[in-house]
Amino acid sequence: MNMTQEGKLLFESAEWDFDTLRRIQEACEAIALPEFGLSVYPNQLEVVTTEQMLDAYASTGLPLFYKHWSFGKHFLYHDRLYRTGRKGLAYEMVINSSPCISYLMEENTATMQTLVIGHAAYGHNHFFKNNYLFKEWTDAEGILDYLEYAKGFIAQCEDLYGEREVERLLDAAHALMSHGVFRYKGKRRLDLRKEEKRAILRAQEAERNYNDLWEHTVPAAAAKSTTELQEQQRRSLLGLPEENILYFLEKKSPKLKVWQREILRIVRHVAQYFYPQSQTKIMNEGCATYVHYGIMERLHQRGQISDGNFQEFLISHTNVITQLPFNHEYFSGWNPYALGFAMMQDIERIVSGKDPLTGLPCTDEERQEHREWFPDIAEKGDVMGILRDAWANYRDESFISQFLSPRLMRNFRMFYLEDDPERTTGILVRKIHNEYGYRDIRHQFSTLHNVGHAIPSIEIVDVDLMGDRRLELQHKVVNGTYLYKNDLDRVLKHLADLWGYQVRLTEVDEGNGSRQHTSDPNNPPVF
Numbered sequence: 001m002n003m004t005q006e007g008k009l010l011f012e013s014a015e016w017d018f019d020t021l022r023r024i025q026e027a028c029e030a031i032a033l034p035e036f037g038l039s040v041y042p043n044q045l046e047v048v049t050t051e052q053m054l055d056a057y058a059s060t061g062l063p064l065f066y067k068h069w070s071f072g073k074h075f076l077y078h079d080r081l082y083r084t085g086r087k088g089l090a091y092e093m094v095i096n097s098s099p100c101i102s103y104l105m106e107e108n109t110a111t112m113q114t115l116v117i118g119h120a121a122y123g124h125n126h127f128f129k130n131n132y133l134f135k136e137w138t139d140a141e142g143i144l145d146y147l148e149y150a151k152g153f154i155a156q157c158e159d160l161y162g163e164r165e166v167e168r169l170l171d172a173a174h175a176l177m178s179h180g181v182f183r184y185k186g187k188r189r190l191d192l193r194k195e196e197k198r199a200i201l202r203a204q205e206a207e208r209n210y211n212d213l214w215e216h217t218v219p220a221a222a223a224k225s226t227t228e229l230q231e232q233q234r235r236s237l238l239g240l241p242e243e244n245i246l247y248f249l250e251k252k253s254p255k256l257k258v259w260q261r262e263i264l265r266i267v268r269h270v271a272q273y274f275y276p277q278s279q280t281k282i283m284n285e286g287c288a289t290y291v292h293y294g295i296m297e298r299l300h301q302r303g304q305i306s307d308g309n310f311q312e313f314l315i316s317h318t319n320v321i322t323q324l325p326f327n328h329e330y331f332s333g334w335n336p337y338a339l340g341f342a343m344m345q346d347i348e349r350i351v352s353g354k355d356p357l358t359g360l361p362c363t364d365e366e367r368q369e370h371r372e373w374f375p376d377i378a379e380k381g382d383v384m385g386i387l388r389d390a391w392a393n394y395r396d397e398s399f400i401s402q403f404l405s406p407r408l409m410r411n412f413r414m415f416y417l418e419d420d421p422e423r424t425t426g427i428l429v430r431k432i433h434n435e436y437g438y439r440d441i442r443h444q445f446s447t448l449h450n451v452g453h454a455i456p457s458i459e460i461v462d463v464d465l466m467g468d469r470r471l472e473l474q475h476k477v478v479n480g481t482y483l484y485k486n487d488l489d490r491v492l493k494h495l496a497d498l499w500g501y502q503v504r505l506t507e508v509d510e511g512n513g514s515r516q517h518t519s520d521p522n523n524p525p526v527f
Contacts, residue, residue, distance in 0.1 A: 024113060064144065098140040175494040181275045347387060489517070
């Protein structure tokens with residue numbers, strides 16, 4: 001039963017208690033669900049201290065996690081920045097789980113708690129539950145139980161096999177974590193609640209997979225010819241090419257023991273859990289910011305927060321959505337809050353035909369531009385319906401390609417630079433925000449948010465089963481960008497350790513030939 005009343009203030013000072021948080025959540029829910037039509041997981045609010053928030057930073061926000069030295073390193077890094085005043089802490093952090101866990105900083109004022117409940121408990125929550133990437137690749141119902149199992153399993157391995165052995169394995173797995181995900185449809189949807197049972201079955205079957213593959217392909221003096229195992233058959237047997245390197249090692253490595261395979265599986269499941277978030281940063285933050293702004297605006301209109309509280313909110317909100325110009329000394333790229341919120345408000349403007357800030361009708365020139373660029377949604381009237389559809393069915397790349405308008409390109413003063421390696425001086429300004437540049441800028445900007453632009457395309461393409469068992473990988477070079485050699489050497493060393501034999505990576509650039517890099521597990525460590 002909703003106990004909040006319209007016209008009655010939810011709080012009268014900056015102070016709050018848990019009863020205040022309950023009233024705030026009920027008031028936010030009364031707007032988010034019936035008015036905005038949001039669909040969310042059950043909410044769980046957790047009030048945390050500064051140190052607990054720093055802990056959450058270190059473990060990427062997960063409430064349960066296994067131990068590893070890198071998390072302590074991250075904790076010290078963020079703690080040092082915070083203590084020296086070089087970085088503030090987030091007002092909240094939210095977990096994609098059911099129930100959806102929102103961490104609220106205990107130092108927040110009542111106004112800020114209202115903002116972050118709207119932002120995290122309803123904005124992010126709705127996005128997690130409804131976006132197709134999260135529905136395809138994550139298991140919100142089972143993640144908490146799985147993390148508890150993973151933490152216990154790795155702790156047990158440390159007791160049985162030694163902390164150093166487990167640490168070395170995790171070091172290697174973490175180095176390959178970004179290549180431990182499935183990127184395309186067709187793989188079995190993960191059911192994390194069944195993982196512990198599956199691990200027990202694996203232990204019972206022991207090394208059956210290893211024996212089937214390797215005991216019948218031991219190199220012999222009379223079996224050096226490749227005619228005994230044709231390339232196509234070999235690749236089919238091994239499921240090649242394979243983009244998920246950790247998955248291949250878990251299933252096919254001739255060296256790893258059962259417990260080591262299980263740890264690789266744990267690491268790649270965690271990587272898969274975070275994979276959608278890297279592709280939806282602008283949309284996710286844009287959705288959450290749009291929702292919290294709408295909730296706060298309605299609470300103020302209903303008299304449930306005071307003018308002073310609303311002004312406090314607006315100051316914080318404005319700071320969050322500030323986009324620094326490219327020539328500012330502190331510019332560090334695009335602010336996903338700024339761009340995401342602007343795109344959501346722009347969709348509202350296009351669909352409603354009114355400016356969302358002033359409520360005034362759009363000009364005839366603006367309406368003509370809307371109809372030309374967005375004929376399917378211009379002045380259709382159902383703002384929340386179209387926004388919910390976008391939040392459910394797009395990721396950053398496709399969302400920008402579909403909905404970035406000329407108006408926003410002008411407002412953000414977008415332009416497209418081309419760094420041509422053949423030019424000896426300067427950088428070419430290829431397009432600017434005008435009639436001739438809009439579509440190219442939108443295309444190039446959306447391409448930047450393609451996950452393949454940030455994560456190199458590397459596949460395992462072959463294994464020499466009848467010879468030295470060398471693992472062959474291929475990197476498809478994009479725009480002449482090769483892998484950084486120092487990092488590549490270190491990662492290949494980890495890969496060779498997990499495989500047990502030599503590995504070779506070939507970088508293929510259609511325009512400039514190829515480069516080869518080799519690592520052997522018998523080589524001395526590069527660390």
